[in-house]
Amino acid sequence: MAPPTVLVTGGAGYIGSHTVLEMLNAGYNVVCVDNLCNAYSSGTAKLPEALNRVQEITGKKVHFYRVDITDREQVRSVFQEHKIDMVAHFAALKAVGESCRIPLQYYHNNMTGTNVLLEAMADNNVFKFVYSSSATVYGEPQFLPVTEEHPVGNCTSPYGKTKYFTEEILKDLCKSDKRWAVVSLRYFNPVGAHPSGRIGEDPNGEPNNLMPYIAQVAVGRRDCLQVYGSDFPTKDGTGVRDYIHIVDLAEGHVKALDKLRNIAETGFFAYNLGTGVGYSVLEMVHAFQKASGRNINYKLVDRRSGDVATCYADASLAEKALGWKATRGVDEMCVDTWRWQSNNPNGYAIK
Ligand SMILES: NC(=O)c1ccc[n+]([C@@H]2O[C@H](COP(=O)([O-])OP(=O)(O)OC[C@H]3O[C@@H](n4cnc5c(N)ncnc54)[C@H](O)[C@@H]3O)[C@@H](O)[C@H]2O)c1
Numbered sequence: 332m333a334p335p336t337v338l339v340t341g342g343a344g345y346i347g348s349h350t351v352l353e354m355l356n357a358g359y360n361v362v363c364v365d366n367l368c369n370a371y372s373s374g375t376a377k378l379p380e381a382l383n384r385v386q387e388i389t390g391k392k393v394h395f396y397r398v399d400i401t402d403r404e405q406v407r408s409v410f411q412e413h414k415i416d417m418v419a420h421f422a423a424l425k426a427v428g429e430s431c432r433i434p435l436q437y438y439h440n441n442m443t444g445t446n447v448l449l450e451a452m453a454d455n456n457v458f459k460f461v462y463s464s465s466a467t468v469y470g471e472p473q474f475l476p477v478t479e480e481h482p483v484g485n486c487t488s489p490y491g492k493t494k495y496f497t498e499e500i501l502k503d504l505c506k507s508d509k510r511w512a513v514v515s516l517r518y519f520n521p522v523g524a525h526p527s528g529r530i531g532e533d534p535n536g537e538p539n540n541l542m543p544y545i546a547q548v549a550v551g552r553r554d555c556l557q558v559y560g561s562d563f564p565t566k567d568g569t570g571v572r573d574y575i576h577i578v579d580l581a582e583g584h585v586k587a588l589d590k591l592r593n594i595a596e597t598g599f600f601a602y603n604l605g606t607g608v609g610y611s612v613l614e615m616v617h618a619f620q621k622a623s624g625r626n627i628n629y630k631l632v633d634r635r636s637g638d639v640a641t642c643y644a645d646a647s648l649a650e651k652a653l654g655w656k657a658t659r660g661v662d663e664m665c666v667d668t669w670r671w672q673s674n675n676p677n678g679y680a681i682k
């Protein structure tokens with residue numbers, strides 16, 4: 332029996348590329364589409380650099396098409412070219428602040444794109460779907476640790492709403508047609524890089540998120556980390572989050588594909604992908620200093636609007652339902668991030 336073929340949207344991105352690597356290692360065939368709006372590709376290359384390196388590391392081939400998932404014809408052509416068995420959907424715009432400035436582009440890209448993809452799947456009798464969701468669907472936590480039973484929908488940004496609205500669409504789809512089997516993975520704070528140091532997070536412009544910002548200070552690309560808020564009701568006054576190693580996260584996706592592949596069960600399932608442990612900003616700074624041997628210059632400044640004090644996961648349902656549990660700790664997250672950043676000071680672009 333030939334191994335299943337997974338269509339991965341956004342496969343040239345940070346999480347997509349790490350997940351493609353683990354899918355290939357697990358024996359899946361992979362077809363990637365990406366419009367490269369947030370992924371580096373040198374003009375002449377056939378593959379985006381991240382996927383080129385995934386091929387190098389695994390010794391396996393990745394089929395790649397430069398496709399925008401909002402373009403119906405482009406998406407359909409991929410289903411005509413390959414027999415797709417399942418879809419893992421990463422393609423989205425994900426900058427919270429930017430989504431407040433250009434909400435329509437976010438709703439078009441993330442919602443219309445997903446709807447075009449789902450229609451093409453149904454037209455080609457493909458009903459197994461893994462969705463990149465986010466803890467942001469929970470809004471400000473009403474209790475901790477956050478379980479999948481926590482209320483959703485109280486999102487603080489258009490970006491977060493695209494995640495919540497898409498989950499609601501997926502629930503309605505599963506209710507309307509019992510052929511759909513959907514696993515929505517709610518990521519907490521993905522960080523780190525593959526231990527090879529060859530692929531990692533390579534944000535465009537100034538990083539919005541903590542870990543890439545710390546890494547760029549450590550490597551000398553940025554002068555000083557601004558710590559947003561030191562008066563939160565937390566152990567040291569700075570924000571606490573559930574950081575999860577990107578390879579743990581990628582392995583969680585393979586477990587989700589294995590579940591969809593092997594079970595007749597259909598319907599909508601949501602699982603938290605986190606470690607269940609919260610670390611403060613200053614704890615992350617100290618962990619990174621230890622991992623890199625570099626001093627991280629930082630300044631305590633006012634809170635960032637929309638930030639909550641503390642958020643961390645109860646990930647026990649994913650362990651029960653997927654047989655998955657995060658195993659990598661904060662030191663490994665920092666060591667692997669530093670290996671990537673110090674070997675690639677400018678990310679994938681050779682400047
Ligand atoms: N990184 C995080 O902390 C985090 C947390 C929660 C959820 N997520 C979700 O995980 C997914 C991947 O996130 P990431 O951090 O890898 O981001 P990323 O920007 O690195 O990857 C997204 C990829 O999708 C591509 N893309 C965007 N719009 C597209 C379109 N219309 N057609 C084709 N390709 C398109 C981009 O070029 C990029 O390569 C996103 O859905 C994001 O919302 C990320």
Ligand SMILES: CC(=O)N[C@H]1[C@@H](OP(=O)(O)OP(=O)(O)OC[C@H]2O[C@@H](n3ccc(=O)[nH]c3=O)[C@H](O)[C@@H]2O)O[C@H](CO)[C@@H](O)[C@@H]1O
Pocket residue numbers: 425427428465466467491519520521539540541542544556557558559560569570571572612635636637638
């Ligand atoms: C409000 C917001 O943006 N939430 C998004 C953010 O989560 P979240 O805000 O948790 O992730 P970040 O990495 O941006 O921030 C983590 C912690 O570091 C602090 N921090 C961050 C950057 C910095 O330069 N200095 C600093 O002190 C933040 O205040 C927070 O306490 O990224 C997630 C992953 O993309 C998204 O799913 C969330 O929707």
